[in-house]
Amino acid sequence: MAPQKCAHPGCSCSVPDKGPFGKYCSEHCKDAGEMTELRCGCHHAGCA
Numbered sequence: 001m002a003p004q005k006c007a008h009p010g011c012s013c014s015v016p017d018k019g020p021f022g023k024y025c026s027e028h029c030k031d032a033g034e035m036t037e038l039r040c041g042c043h044h045a046g047c048a
């Protein structure tokens, strides 16, 4: 199965099936939710 993409629109991280932040990659994306950000602030490698 392909990994899920983070549900935050500005984010390009993939999220593990049972990650600690649900459908988001990080606390940052969880807080930002569906809000559109110019640049994602999760600071993961590969996400800009």
Ligand SMILES: [Zn+2]
Pocket: 010, 011, 012, 013, 025, 029, 040, 041, 042, 043, 044, 047, 048
């Ligand atoms: Zn991100």
Ligand SMILES: [Zn+2]
Pocket: 006, 007, 008, 011, 012, 013, 024, 025, 026, 029, 040, 042
């Ligand atoms: Zn994310």
Ligand SMILES: [Zn+2]
Pocket: 006, 011, 013, 025, 026, 042, 043, 044, 047
């Ligand atoms: Zn991320």
